[in-house]
Amino acid sequence: MNIYKRWGFESTPFETMPLPPNEKGEKLLIGRSNYLKKIRSRLCSSSNIVTVEGQNGIGKTSLVNVAAYEIYKNFISTGEGPFMIPCDIAFQLSPEKDIEIFIDEVLFGIVQTLNRKGQEVKAKGSIPKGNDAVKNWLDVPPLDLKDMHNNKPKGMQEAELRVKILNWLQVIFPYGKGLGHINGVVCIVDNLELLQTSAIARKQIEQLRDTLFSYTGIRWVLCGSLGIVFGIASSPRLEGRLIDPIEVDGISPSEAGNILESRVLANAKYPNEVYLPLTRSEFIHLFGVLNNNIRNTLSYTNNYCLWIDDENLHPITNEEKATLYYKWMEIVSGKILDAIQTQLKRKAMSVFLTGVKVVGGAFSTEDFEEFGFANPGTMRSHINTLHKLGLVHASRDEGDKRRKNIQVTPKGWLVYYGLLLKKGISVASN
Ligand SMILES: Nc1ncnc2c1ncn2[C@@H]1O[C@H](COP(=O)(O)OP(=O)(O)OP(=O)(O)O)[C@@H](O)[C@H]1O
Ligand SMILES: [Mg+2]
Secondary structure (H helix, E strand, C coil): CCHHHHCCECCCCCCCCCCCCCHHHHHHCCCCHHHHHHHHHHHHHCCCEEEEECCCCCCHHHHHHHHHHHHHHHHHHHCCCCCEEECCCCEECCCCCCHHHHHHHHHHHHHHHHHHHHHHHHHHCCCCCCCHHHHHHHHCCCCCHHHHCCCCCHHHHHHHHHHHHHHHHHHHCCCCCCCCCCCEEEEEEECHHHHCCHHHHHHHHHHHCCCHHHCCCEEEEEEECCCHHHHHHCCHHHCCCECCCEECCCCCHHHHHHHHHHHHHHHECCHHHCCCCCCHHHHHHHHHHCCCCHHHHHHHHHHHHHHHHHCCCCCCCHHHHHHHHHHHHHHHHHHHHHHHHHHCCHHHHHHHHHHHHCCCCEECHHHHHHHCCCCHHHHHHHHHHHHHCCCEEECCCCCCCCCCCEEECHHHHHHHHHHHHHHCCCCCCC
């Protein structure tokens, strides 16, 4: 049975999916007003592609979702400003993905979003009077994708369908007519680092430049980590089409504490009657151990809660909660450390510690000098060892100094914590 239901919640407070582009997402997003402003102003100021770079799980997709929702909400409630609608789904490219299939996926996602949001707006009945943009959208009959199947060959069906969708977008978001704003469905291409190398990423994105990225009625945001967005931004073919990347960094420890509190409130059946086996202090401690990564903190907090329940423990006082939390941290980090220690030779260990302590957990083999190596090649075999042990995540090495393609994983941060514990050093004082 769901432990959180037993503890008085309606749903888990430790959801790790991106915050959605709706009222709930807006409410749950803590801090970040400067980034929201940056994304909104980039979305609204030109038709160029917005780009966002930042470590995995730092909050990029959530930020873009909420920024797009704010623009949408403003328009729907006042009838003023740019007319944008956040797409219900984020899209992903992969090295094997056929570009034509990707285009169809996006167009279908857009149709579904417009149909669904149209119904939502109609149902709310709060359409600003005399606004042609909303009127166009709601008056154009929704596209029914099921109706499109007929006896024509498949390729032709698809071509016709595309034309129909693109015409429909032009009616809803007429280019350059009257509105004086940049309008469209806001679509995200997420996790560009899945494309592995900047060269593959550039090629895929360049292929979309004159099709998907130039269609009327779609606003694009590209998100990625491990420096891949910088790799794309350097493409001459994309020059003039991409806005310089917004670099997203982590939230502060006190904001992390506020995330816990806002999620408890938002998911509790009765806010005063919920139970959790940890307090704000333990949550913030875990956030620090995991190098200020909020997704990993949410995920490991869930692991801790499951452990508490597995062991039939039920700490009540703050002191009991802290004691059990630190015990769990010791067990978890100790187990990982025991499993890898014999395989972690002295030199690889030294690379790991430099990666953690000196360069803050994100680096590339181009930083070889800081690691005490004469060239990237001699450093690489140690990175492979760390990668195999799951202590770092490394995407393909391209010799690009801007790309920090090696990142310490949550497992790596727990190993570091375990090492400090062994030495009797507290993480908070480190
Ligand atoms: N400012 C914030 N307030 C509340 N929750 C947040 C905030 N930032 C991120 N989160 C939460 O952290 C988790 C990770 O966020 P998100 O998926 O947006 O990160 P990301 O950078 O897009 O990750 P990835 O690199 O994997 O795509 C989600 O559960 C999200 O709800
Ligand atoms: Mg994301």
